[in-house]
Amino acid sequence: MxxxxxxxxxxxxxxxxxxxxxxxxxxxxxxxxxxxxxxxxxxxxxxxxxxxxxxxxxxxAIIDWDAEIDAFVTTAVAERPPAESPVRAIRAVLASAVGDAMGMDMWQDRMELIREQPGLIGRFVAVMGSVQRALAAGVARRTGLATDHLYVAVTAAASVAAIRTAIQAWTDAPDGTDPARLIDDAFAYLESGLAPPAH
The missing domain is CATH 1.10.10.60 (Homeodomain-like)
Structure with missing residues (x-):
């Protein structure tokens, strides 16, 4: 059986x-x-x-996402080491998730389509909304705050903004640019309190 x-x-x-x-x-x-x-x-x-x-x-079918991924993201963020800040926990989880995704057979094709086809933006925005809710649930669990607490909402929204902005930067970057590096850099800016980088 x-x-x-x-x-x-x-x-x-x-x-x-x-x-x-x-x-x-x-x-x-x-x-x-x-x-x-x-x-x-x-x-x-x-x-x-x-x-x-x-x-x-x-x-x-092109930009796949499901409830199991949301559940994984929520649990992974909640269970990162307690000494990490919520943003650091999210950064670690998403870095791992992006690394895993990049190893998948169709990752590059999906990313190229987002770059080339504006008609897919609606689906991408919907997926980012799902990611934001999953991150908020993880931050709420790790902090003991309610999922609708302003701190939780702002942390999740800022994290998703970092992801979306990094991916947008990648779509405008030269071929061969690593999207995972851009996402990591975006989170480094968040963790620094958005301090300007050194010239």
């Missing part, structure tokens, strides 16, 4: 991967507005019904 469940899980991951690849390839070639879910499904060799078992839209 465990072997059957293992095969089923492997097939589900393979199907998800095939749909994401098809979406990335088609949108990269034609732009998001010119691609339909049906075309993505035809490229992946599955039905539209199967597509909607995994994603609610083509944008979601």
């Amino acid at each position: 465990a072997m059957v469940r293992g095969r089923r899980a492997h097939r589900k991951l393979a199907t998800r991967d095939a749909l994401q690849r098809a979406a990335l390839e088609l949108v990269r070639s034609n732009g998001p507005d010119a691609v339909t879910v049906e075309e993505i499904c035809a490229r992946a060799g599955v039905s539209p019904r199967t597509f909607f078992n995994y994603f609610t839209s083509k944008e979601e």
